[in-house]
Amino acid sequence: MSQEIELQPPDDQISAALEEKPPLFDLFYSSGVFDERNADTEAAIDEVVSSLQPEDRLSVAAAIRKIARQHSEDAIRRVESRMQLAQEVGRIGCFEIDMRDGTSVGTPAFFELYGLPPDQGSWSQHEWLASVHPDDRDNVVTHLKQLAAGTELTRLEYRVVRTDGEVRWTASRARIEIGPDGRPVQAYGIQQDITERKLVELALAESEEHHRHFIEVNPACFWTANPAGRIKVANSAAAIRFGVPFEAESAVANPPLVHPDERAEVMAAWQLSVKTGKPYDIEHRMQWGDGEYRWVHARAYPRLGSGGKVMAWYGATEDIHERKLAEQRMSWMATHDSLTGLANRLHFRNRLEAEIIGCEGRKFALFLLDLDGFKLVNDTHGHDVGDELLVETARRLRDLVGSRGFVARLGGDEFTMIMPHVESDASSEDFSRRVLDELSKPLPVRGATVKTCASIGIAIYPDDDTSAIELLKDADLALYAAKSQGRSCWVRFRAELREPAC
Template structure:
């Protein structure tokens, strides 16, 4: 690119020698003797000043102007008000000042480091930058997160003297991401706590006191509250009595358990009425919430609890007690996840009570059998019992729904043989039965079934072999669950891990793995590795925008895929670079013909958002085994051949040859 001049024909250029960089934007200077179209620069200045993104231009000072230091220096040529606000430079000069003199040492060092990278590689770089508001206090420090993009001003092969920068404040987005991450972490912690409690020995063995101690302790640590207690109604239901309360304070960080306190229902009518109606009572401020205000001058006096999260404990639809969480200190807002967690903990207390009662009395056993029936009918997992021939003897509604039937009765009536009517692959049923007979039980057995409407889903099954007292096989019982969504999510995750998100082609890592595999598989056969790089893609991006550039890359990926054979691999290597792997070509001519086919297919413009964009490419080819027997060698040699094409006016292909070797310092300037 040639240098542009600020003067016009017949105008003395020395007039502008004394102007500061910012004065070049002055409308009075721009309009003086200038054509009408040049007044657009004044409008451009107005836009420059009013955009919300921070904009600035840095000048790279030559070594002669670096004041004797070996470190490169940069100074600001111009910046807009948004930049000043983002970097808290609302007072003092910026234009013409050194980078180190305007910004803090750490901020300047980061910008300087990335600026050097931008100049060295002659391409745009983006990075995140954290800035602390100097007006904020140490105890309430306000940090702003910026995305800074540096773009070199290229003038042919000349050294880069100017860098254009833009800044975008992403603080709010980051805060939302951090809040979501913290919420997910808390939810995961709560789920882990619930899983640990459900597996705890005390709960499953019916040791009520031990189970309540564990629930209260876990709840306090997970929700980070100072007091957690389980209160149960007395037989006459006139009051509730604390059966276990866990409390933590500064004097006792390990915590302690107490019991015996009593609260009379008649003294707190609003509170007990709310418990009967609601899943949880989440009182951010006990003294102001109408459901808990009755405690303000009574029970809570002196213990410091300002926020409460209480969940009713229910057995068979009736409230039998309360699980109470008390927070000391400042008022606290209870999130929906915390409220759900408290409700789940109350359900665990209910389960502990049920197990304890079942072990103590005959009536509890009868109730437990009824609850099992409810569980069987309402469980989200399919529960079944089949005879040895594969006929359903018992099935719950969830299993009928999984298999696509309206009711368990319809399922049992129509399915006479599970293996032939439901299993997509009957041999899997044979394997399932074999494992049951050999091991007595099977866990996590996955297979596909064909539902009543013909659709195919994935199912996971846990089952066991059922025998009578004499050892005769009665059948098989177990639990089934629909894992189709899990399978699809796993497949999606795996696809995303191995494919480029923009083009859908395999990504760089996956391509490297496939290259290694192909080299091992076709050790004695010729294969070709092609590097394809779009010519002047940056100009297209700058002209039409990144959205059009992305559409163009997708169009390029489609055309490359259409050019290759079914057994070939096309990958996006990165940016506007693509790689192709051609196994079993037999002859270099196959690779050359493909390269020519690719060049020919790009003779037709690609339509992107209403633009017909003509694009050419450069192709470097390396052959196995003559150009290398290792993946890294082939990649390197294909890259060298590509840069030879770039050096020779682009839009062509080149087979690797040792004479194509290009010094690194030369190759870095070809693009």
């Protein structure tokens, strides 16, 4: 074993030796610790000084040993300082457990995790387990038994209750040293304070669970899809409730489920959204599992990546059937007569304007009809019978007009019809004759037989007028003339009807 000798060789001799043999310090730097007992170290020193004069070798070797030892000690101190700083920053404590009696020793950072003095030094297993949160203690004991059986502790997260009562989350890892008899004798490990990260994880998990339950109980069907519109995930509860087979890889806009009348519109809207990356928003009818078509509101919004590229779609399909039906009922009530189901005056005015705009040079006839003797029916048989007469009149007129024309109730016992294919006096008179024949048929109501007829005024577009208002006035003048002639007849408008009677 080499002895350290306090000799001071010339600096140029040491420099020359070290410059000529740099591998020596490579050895020291790589090992990090200078060890005179290491044969490789002694061999390296001997090689360095071999080129010197014999009388200088001993002093140079001693100086090299001193320099190397000082370097190693400095390196160790730097490593220890860095490790201590890393432990403080990362809130990491180191510990050792004697597996024979359970006694633990640890670094100051280890004991500080538990709120103990940094110089605590050692700790019994009983004291340590007492600081573990009661809800986590059984799990910790189970892992300790596994550790005692020789199983390494890869990672264990649990809560500790500090001496000041604060609860902190920690994570531990440990490795086992096995004795000559094959039994664990020592465990070496680290323990880190992970409270902040764990609280964030728990809050995130709670938020995810909250949203998962919210989505599952929500009556809408929520889903995510890939950029091409193939569904990846959907909430099963809503899918079951809707009876819609939202399955993985099925299409968002699933043509077989969309009502045939809206299929082309739905597919075009979805394809446009996929192509442009713009939100998808449409109402349409969809077939449920029981075969019924119901109205839904389908919406989807893209998650965009770099360059505006669609990464995924997030959407919801909501059952709006009852709302849609209510809207349709309200819309129908605004444009229809509640008693007869015919179009009302507002609807008639709009239809007449549309007919004039869209006729494109074609003629059409406007008929204005008033029941004769309706007041007598009301006075004799009551308003209920009068209402039934109006309903039956509406049914008969609807049958006569069919799909070719349009019929409306303007109010009271006044009705009107627009007939696009009636273009001449002869055809208008023929249609009027059929109307009077149909309305003159007796109507049995509540044990009584009601018989009535009607007076009809006729105006033809554009022969008589090109304005909707004026055309209606013309038909009204013709109706007044028909009533003046004794009723149960029709009158075709003529210009002299505009002249006031003398």
